[in-house]
Amino acid sequence: MSFELKIERRFDASPEAVFDAFADRTAQGVLHGAERKGWNVEVIQTDVRVGGTSIVRMGPEGQEPDTETREYSVVDRPHRLELRYSMHVAEWGRAIDTDLTVTFEDRDGGTLLTMVETGFDREEDRDAFMTGWPEFLDTLGAIATSYGAGGVDQPGTDGVMKARHDT
Numbered sequence: 350m351s352f353e354l355k356i357e358r359r360f361d362a363s364p365e366a367v368f369d370a371f372a373d374r375t376a377q378g379v380l381h382g383a384e385r386k387g388w389n390v391e392v393i394q395t396d397v398r399v400g401g402t403s404i405v406r407m408g409p410e411g412q413e414p415d416t417e418t419r420e421y422s423v424v425d426r427p428h429r430l431e432l433r434y435s436m437h438v439a440e441w442g443r444a445i446d447t448d449l450t451v452t453f454e455d456r457d458g459g460t461l462l463t464m465v466e467t468g469f470d471r472e473e474d475r476d477a478f479m480t481g482w483p484e485f486l487d488t489l490g491a492i493a494t495s496y497g498a499g500g501v502d503q504p505g506t507d508g509v510m511k512a513r514h515d516t
Contacts (some may be wrong), residue, residue: 350471351456351467351468351469352470352475353467353475354360354464354479354482355464355465356479356483356486357461357464358461358462358490359457359460360459360460360462360491362459362492362493362494362501363427363455363459364428364454365427366452367460367489368430368453369426369493369496370489371430371451371489372395372397372424373395374395378390378392379406379437379442379492380487380488383398387409387410389407389408389409392394396421398421399424400420403417403419404417412440413439414439415437415438415439416437416515418434418435419432419433419449420435426484428432429450429451430449431448431451433447434446434466444452445474447466447467448466448467449465450463450465450466462486462489466478480500481489
């Protein structure tokens with residue numbers, strides 16, 4: 350059995366601005382929580398191209414960090430990213446490996462971002478990711494708004510999270 354996570358979020362910024370904020374090396378620290386008190390983030394590399402890899406280590410101060418690794422198979426700016434996603438969760442002592450597709454659609458003067466993450470072996474792992482991605486996307490919206498000069502000051506708030514399992 351395999352479990353899937355789908356998140357949709359609308360942002361008041363262009364697809365180019367949202368895509369660029371999602372992929373930008375400078376933004377990675379902020380996207381992964383660098384501005385949170387008591388949280389450390391180390392961006393090791395960001396290489397958003399077909400065959401490229403991005404690595405970020407993050408976690409609470411004084412604890413072993415989690416390590417996120419993205420290996421890109423499709424980079425179609427500003428429409429689509431496809432990647433192999435691995436999160437080594439230090440607390441769990443193991444990695445969660447999934448496939449992630451992110452699309453950026455022009456919608457009503459903004460962007461509808463859709464993330465579909467597939468291949469979760471355990472429902473509880475999928476559910477744990479449902480708590481982290483919304484914070485990431487809230488931050489992405491704020492960053493994307495600043496990328497899209499003249500954009501609205503706040504990201505869209507009509508986000509939808511859905512979870513399902515396939516047998």
